[in-house]
Amino acid sequence: MKQGATKDMATSKLSKARAAAARPEVPVSAAERWLGLGLVAVQLALVVAAAVRYRFESPVFQQALPWLAAAAIVHHLLPARHRLAFFAAISLATIFYFFGISPTGFDFASALERGGEVVAIGLALIALCHLPIPFRPRIAVLLGVGAGLMALRGGALFGESLATIWPVLGALFMFRLVIYAHDVEHEKGKPDFVRAIAYFFMLPNVFFPLFPVVDWKAFGRNYYNDDAMRIYQRGLHWMARGVLQIVFYRIVYYHFYVDASLVEDGSSLLRYLLANFALYLRVSGQFHMIVGLLLLFGFNLPETNHHYFLAESFTDYWRRVNIYWKDFMVKIFYTPVAFSLRTKGDILPGVVGSAVAFFATWVLHAYQSYWLRGAMSFSLQDTLFWTILGVLVMINTVWEARRGRKRSLSARFDPKEAFFAALRTMGVFAVMGVLWSLWSAKSFEQWLSIWRFADADFFGRAAVALVCVGVVKIVVERLTTFEGGLLFGATPKGARWPQLLRSAVLTVLLPMSILWVLGHPGVHRRVDEKTRFILRSLKSNQPNTADLRAIERGYYENLFDASKSNFLDSGIQAPPDWVDFPEIEFLDTTGDMRYWALRPNQSATINGYRVSTNAFGMRDRAYAAQKPENTHRIAMLGSSHVMGWGVHDGEPFEALVEEGMADQRSDGESLEILNFGVGGYSPVCQLGVLREVALDLAPDAIYYIAHEVDGSLAIERLARLVQHKIPLEDEFLRDIVARAGLSASMSQSAMLRELPPFAEELVRKSYAKIAELARERGAVPVWIYMPRVPERQPDAEQIGKLRRAAEDAGFIVFDLTGIYGDTDVEDLVMSQWDLHPNAEGHAIMARALMDVMRSDERLGFGGPTSGPGETGAPGAGPSR
Amino acid sequence: MPDQNAIMAATKSFILSEFLEGEDPDELTEDVELISSGILDSLATLKLVTHLENTYDIKIEAHEADEDNLNTLVDIAKLVASKL
Incomplete structure (x- = not known):
């Protein structure tokens, strides 16, 4: 009795503590809440305007984005119990919308037919995860059906009629189905089909074939797990960051990138290495936009990428560069393997688990390529990249198992620690830059051939570049530890009005306004030709000269x-x-x-x-x-x-x-x-x-x-x-x-x-x-x-x-x-x-x-004769 | 059988000694996020689980070693208590 009472008291105390930690409200009065929503709406309008002005990825997404933003506001105004169903409905609608878009207008027949096929197959796959049979046979059924779908994707049957749906179906289900089948096995209570529909068909996946692998548990666990305004502010911050990263990506892509075939000296070799590494900004920019948008619908998901250029070790890089993928690998491959070996000492479980996770990553990249492009891709560069990175992470794992890893409960700036962290970051940056160039080379032979230009000039310039990376690391360390990163406009748990306003100004209103103005045609008319060319390139979605x-x-x-x-x-x-x-x-x-x-x-x-x-x-x-x-x-x-x-x-x-x-x-x-x-x-x-x-x-x-x-x-x-x-x-x-x-x-x-x-x-x-x-x-x-x-x-x-x-x-x-x-x-x-x-x-x-x-x-059309060698159309441009 | 507060206290002590050496114990409150903040990475999680299994003579499944069950001291205490 006494024990039970103590337990109840403890549980009650814990629940209260947790509830208090989880949901401190930001705006207290109704007026404040409307004011907060107005602030969100203004920022959202600005982010959307900037994203559209800068042609954020596909035209279809640019067309849909204003509607998705409006849907987010409507979603917020609905009673909480209807919000998830509304999100699921909007997500389904985007599937049909996507298939209806055609060069000559909206094709309703295609929207219904192709959209219907994706939704029908998707619902069938979800249903298979709930077959009333034991787990292993259920997985066997899923694998069988998956193999059948892959055969169809390869054109085995209905090649022509179903061709359009495979990349979309693949993007929605190829990884999330694995997570879902794994997680629902251990879930208590009745299946939540509305949540499942929202999860699998989640907007804006249909517009982005490369989509972060969202975890089923995180998707449910984080839904409005904090104050709505804080979640939205975080989402807006990430969307704005996504737009900025795409703009930075374009600066690199159009103005710094050198094709491997044009590497001709130490300077161009360094440009090739740095620019190739920086091109990942496009992926992280997309991911920030995607997840930021999901936060606007209340899914308080974690960051997808975190300062990955500033990783301090190879395990740190693996944790930062694509966090959702890392979590997916840990859940499905690393943890089961490491768990099965956990009695075998401190080192073996981590090493074997990492090896399995990297092998799976290599194979699953080819599997992803198959769903999105219709062909497996196992290049020598892929194999070398994942093998070398896997080995580096394993070595790092052994090191950390033996020597430990510095962890801290609070953000503190220690100059000595920051200095050594900068040195480590420089080393990781150098190795990852080289590895990345290998991965993105057209062939291994081409990659080898560029290294003949690694002369003294190259090493001198590379050293300067690495010192710059080290300095950036120290500066970022300092800023992120200053008032909990508020200089960066962070929105920490428990943030209240002053912090939210600061975040709104620093991370959204200011950068998006500047970007919007710089992209305005009126500004372009007032600058010289070279500046105009650069500004216009930031809005371009076209291939650069090399591509x-x-x-x-x-x-x-x-x-x-x-x-x-x-x-x-x-x-x-x-x-x-x-x-x-x-x-x-x-x-x-x-x-x-x-x-x-x-x-x-x-x-x-x-x-x-x-x-x-x-x-x-x-x-x-x-x-x-x-x-x-x-x-x-x-x-x-x-x-x-x-x-x-x-x-x-x-x-x-x-x-x-x-x-x-x-x-x-x-x-x-x-x-x-x-x-x-x-x-x-x-x-x-x-x-x-x-x-x-x-x-x-x-x-x-x-x-x-x-x-x-x-x-x-x-x-x-x-x-x-x-x-x-x-x-x-x-x-x-x-x-x-x-x-x-x-x-x-x-x-x-x-x-x-x-x-x-x-x-x-x-x-x-x-x-x-x-x-x-x-x-x-x-x-x-x-x-x-x-x-x-x-x-x-x-x-x-x-x-x-x-x-x-x-x-x-x-x-x-x-x-x-x-x-x-x-x-x-x-x-x-x-x-x-x-x-x-x-x-x-x-x-x-x-x-x-x-x-x-x-x-x-x-x-013979009556105009005056030009002089010899002559040529050109009036008004046809200066270089005639 | 230890109650949740005792489990929390013991787990806190283990985490401080194994992973947060030199840190102020008062900063490791019951709502500090251990997994999502990166304090417990996959290797540390494995070590913690092994410790909990050995200490309380319980079995924790692989699918339970996640943010749902191990993210805070409160979560850990609840998981362990549910298995005692």
Whole structure:
């Protein structure tokens, strides 16, 4: 009796203590609570405005974010008992919304069908976790169903019809199902299905394939476990931090990053190492935004990443860099293994548990890649990275088991400790920077090759960089220990009004206001060109120059492989039902130097755009084979830009120019512009186009539309022609093939290793031949450099070489560099995964081309003659 | 059979001696978060669990060694008491 009473008293005391610690209210009166909500709403509006202005990741997320923010406010205003159900409903709605988005508007049928499939399969998976059978058989059933779904994901069955849902289903269930099945086994009470729906379909997962692995217990345990205003303030802080990290990431990505292939000395090697390491800011920026948003719905989840550049040991790095993943590994792999060995001493359990956790991490990264991309990925770099990091963590674990680890109950600044912590941080930073460069290298050989530039200059600069890291560590240590980190605007448990206000100002209102102003077009107009370029780059979501070229390499290689192009490793991918050019149904190989051509008289809707061909296989209106009298006929040669990949029939710039210039011939003739553009065509292919089709239609002028990539495109296409044993009609081509040592038995990549030294010669001689063929038939050769939309920093040297080659060949030359002016790249391209110009981009190209046509009377449109060597469109940009 | 306060006191003493040497005992209050604050990492958690099992002759399952059951002295005391 006495014992029971004591126990009750103790329990009561404990409960009171815990309750008091858990939920001290911030605003006391109703007026204060409304004021608090108003403060949250203002900050939220500012964060959303900044995120949208800076194009926070995918356009779909940018569109949804204001609605999600509004939903968070509504969620707060609801009675507490309805909030979780509301969150679950909104989360489900985002799934349907996501599948309804299409390039041409909202597709309700797709939303219902695809969204319905994801939700139905998801609910079935949740139900399987509650099968009334013992745990092990239940897990066996889940593994079996999971294996079946993976087979389907691989295209075993229903490949086409279900293709769109797999990355989403994978992102929602691939890891959380494991945690859920594990945790509900030990959960008491009835299953909470509303919470389960909220957990699996949680917003904004559908917009982010790379999503932190949220723990089921933490998801439930932390729901409104603190005062609402404090939770919201923390969430806003993290969302703002997410936006800032994405902006910092872009500074690194656009202005510091050096591709491994361009490392040429100690300085560029150091830039490569530092920038590669810093690119992780994109992932942590996304994670902060995601979890911050969840906090606005009351899920008081812990931080996902914490000052990971300042880790003091390898175990510390592992604990900081992706905290949710670490927790997942500990729960599912480390703890069960270490527990089973806990009688075997202090060291063995930790070492074996760590080894298993790192092995699982390596395997699960490939598993994740399979769900998101459809292919397992086990590269040598992956294996080395996880093995080396795993070994380092194990060594650290043994060290800590033997020597202990310094822990503290309160944040205190000790200069001596801070100094040694800075030294340790410098060491970890150096090793992780090198390891990270290995992980992100395209190949192990490439990674090895960059180290030949590790000279004295490199080590000198690296030492300075590491000292800077050490200084930052000491400064951060000092600031975080000063008044509990309040200088950083922290929102600690128990924070009250003054601290919340300080957090609101320091972490949200001030930085987001500055960011918003810096992103304002009015500010951009008032600064010099260089500053404007930098400010605009912070708002860009497009690949940098190195990645643009890598994408193009991939794109043109994929043209032949008909494989899906991925936007590098950013997580931005084309929808699975997106059609790449080589996949269109009416593309036929020709057996001549064109390699392929569009089939005549076809019409189809591709990616939402109507694409039709005429009787000659041009993406154009109908023309007579016999040129009508009193008609000036232009044959326009080019690739996908000329063809108009990504716009409707009638919208390619060729069609707009034909219409716009129809009555402007100075000789009164009618105008016809024949569109011979086809995706993937290179200068070499244009020789085939002229011989096979264009010259037979008696053009008066040949307009050759050039791009910066003419050289690389020419060698890639030549390699393909050789591989397919297509006869090369021109002696110079056969000569280059012979000198490069190419043969049909070589792989495409082997040929592409041999050909780059011949690229310039190949372009010069192709241009010369095109001009020669044109003149032989009495057609005027005109060469027009047309920049592609993402080329914000055109390679002036490369363009200069192309232009000189065209001039030497006898073309009339025009350079349209700079035609896109200040227009945002994002406004001119089809999508994030396909950077071809949209209708607005084509309209700009058309206007620029019409300007130059009017400007030079040699073209016969009545303008004044330019001087020799001359060129350029009025208003077409400064670098003409 | 020890009550929860006694368990808390004994556990506090163990944590101070094993993981928080030199720290002020008064700062280790019953609501200090041990796991979420990083004081108890996975290795330390294992050591604590082994100590609790040996001291109180109880068995703690792997799935119980988490923030739900071991985050504060109060949580630890409740878990141990529930198994006595």
